[in-house]
Amino acid sequence: MSAAIKPISPLAEACAEAESIRLDSGGSLGDAIVADIYANAETIARRAVKNDAKHTKGWDAKLDDILTSRLLGYPIMLVLLSVVFWITVEGANLPSEMIASVLFGFQDQLTEWFQVWGAPAWLHGVLVLGLYRALAWVVSVMLPPMAIFFPLFTLLEDLGYLPRVAFNLDSLFKKCKACGKQALTMCMGFGCNAAGVVSCRIIDSPRERLIAIVTNNFVPCNGRFPTLIAVATIFMGGAAAAGSETLIASGVITALVLIGVAVTFAASWALSHTVLKGEPSALVLELPPYRKPQFGAVIYRSMIDRTLFVLKRAVFMAAPAGAITWILGNAYIGGMSVIGHLASWLHPLGHAIGLDGFILLAFILGLPANEIVVPILLMSYLSSGFMVEFESLEQLRAILVNNGWTWLTAVCTMLFCLLHWPCTTTLLSAYKESGSIKWTFAAFAIPTVIAFAVCFVVAQTARGLGLA
C-alpha cells in the first residue's frame, strides 16, 4: 500500500480499541484465551473418555528407546538401509532378465516385420535400434528395482520409522546448523529429487529450506538407482565369489548413499557457515505412533503414485532420446559419427575424472532425466561399431568392458552419477520453491563442482598409485 496518508478505517479503529483493551488487561489476554480453550477441551475429554491404559512404558516407547538410542540408532538405520537395498538388488535381477529377454526378443520380431515390409534401413535404425531399444532398456532395468524399492520404502514410512530417522539425524543437522527435518526431505529425495525439493517446504526457516533444496540432489533418486545398481552388480559384485554378488553390490550402494549423506552434511555445513549464516531453528517433532502398515494399500499406492509415474516419465524421455542418440551415432561427419566427434572432444575432460568422453556425454545428454543416461551410453557405444545384443547384465558387462571400462571407470561413474547436477525437473522445482535464479544456479553448480572435484581426486589418486 503506497498511499502517503492512510485514512483511518473502521477496522483500524477497532484494532486500536482491541489493542488498548489488550494492554489494559496486562497483555496476557492471548495466553488466557489459549488456556481457556485447553481447559474446555480438558473438561469435555474428562467426561467422554475412560482411560484404562496402563501407565507403564508401552512396547512402542521401549521400541523408541532402541531405535532412537545413541548407541544403536545409527547402526539400525544402516542395517535397515542395506537390507532394503539387498532385497531390491536381489529381487530385481530375475524379473529384469525375464522382461529383457521378452522385450529384446520382440525387437528381433520387429526387425523381421520391418524387413517383410521392406522398410528403409534408416527407419528401422531410428525406430527399432534407437527408440525401441532405449525403451526396452528403461523398462527392463528400471521397472523391477522401482517396483521393489518404492513399496519397501513406503512400508517403512507407513510403519512410522522415517520420523525416527529424522529424530536420529537431528543432532547431526544441528551441528551443521541446518534443520533436522532435512532428513525427511532427503528420504523423499530417494524417490525423486524433484519431490524431495518440493517437500523442503516443511522446513519453516527460509535459510534452512535453501540448504535443503540445494543439497537434496546428493541422495540418489530412483532415476539413478538402476544405474548404480547395474554398475555395482556388474563390476563390484562380479569381482566377488559367486553367491555373494548381491551382498557386495548392496554394500557398495549403501556405501555410496553414505557418501551422499556425508557430502550433504559437508555442503550444508559449508553453506551455513558462509552465504547462509544463521542459528538453526528448534525442531519440534512429534514421533507418530507405530502402526501396522497396510500392505495392500501401500503396494497399490506406491505402484500407482510413484513407480508408474517415474516409469512413465522415463519412457517419455527415453524413447525420443534413444532415437536422437541413434541418429547422432549414425550421422557421419568426415568418417566419424556426430556422437564420436562430441565424445572425442569431451574425452580429455572425461578421462581426467576417470570417465571417458562417451560417459560424460551421456550424463550431459541425460540432463532432462537421469533415467536415460545408461540407455544413451549404450546407444553411443553400440552405434559406434559394437553391435552386441544385451539381454542380461553379463552382456551389459561385455559391452562396457569392450569399451575400455575398468573398476576405476565404474567407481568414478557411480560417484559422478551420485554427485552430479540434478535433472531439469528438479532444477525447475528448485526454481519454483526458491523463486530465485541465483539459488537454482547454485543447486546446479554446487553438485557439479563437487562431482568433478571428487572424481578428479579419485581418478588421479588411483592412477598415481598405479592401481588402474
Next chain:
Amino acid sequence: MQKQDVSRRVLREHFGIVAAPEQHVIALAGNPNVGKSTVFNALTGLRQHTGNWPGKTVDNAQGTFTFRDRSFLMVDLPGTYSILANTVEEQVARDFICFGRPDVTLVVLDATCLERNLNLALQVMEITPEVVVCVNLMDEARKKNITVNIDLLKKELGVPVVATAARNGAGLGELKETMYQMAAGMLEIYPRHIVYSDQVENAVAKLLPSIQRLVGNRLNPRWVALRLLDGDRTFIETIGLHLDLLPATPAGGERIQEVAM
C-alpha cells in the same frame, strides 16, 4: 443461493478451488498423525489431485465423491494443532474455514489422545456451526483400553460425532451419511461454545459493540473480537481483505478483490 455464489467465488479466487454449483464443499481438518489422509483417501479414492494454495507454499489435496446422488468436493486442509495462525499452515486452514465457507467442516480427531485434539474441534466450532466430528483410530484406542463415549461427546459438543477406524473402513458409511445430512441442512445443531474466563469475557464484552458494527453478520463477531484481542496481525490483514474494509487502494492499483455480500 446468493450467499453460496459469493463463497464459491471466494473459494475460486482466493483458494483456487473450483466447485460446481450443485456440489457440496467439505473442508477436512485435523491434527497431524490422526489418519486424516486415510479418511481422505478412503472417501475420495483415486478421484483426487493435489495443488497449491495460491501464494502459499503449502500443499492441498482435493478429491470428490458421490453419495446419494449428490457430489461432494473434499478439500484436505494442512494438518494443524490449532487454527490460531502461528504458522502458514494454521493460517491457511483458518482462512479457508472462515472465508471459504465450506458446507461442512469435517474435523478428524485421534481417539487415543482426544483431549489434545478437541482443542482444534472447539476452535473450528467457534467459526462455523456446520461441523461434523470424526473420532478416528477407534481400533487403536480399543487396543490401548481407551473408551470414548461417543453419545456423551455428541451431547457435549452439540454437533454430530461419528466413530471411525478409517484404516479398516469402519464407520465411513455413517460418516458420509452424516455429512450428507449436514450439507442438506437436515440436522439440528447446537454447537457448544467455549466458556472463557471472566478476564477474557469482560474484554470481549467491551470490544463487541464496535466489532458488530464492523462485520455485521458476515462473520461471528465474538470470534473476530477474540482474534483481535489475541493480537493476531495476519488475521487483521486477512479480514480487511475479505470483508473489503481496507482503505481504497491508490488510483491505478488493482482492487485486490471485491466481495459483495
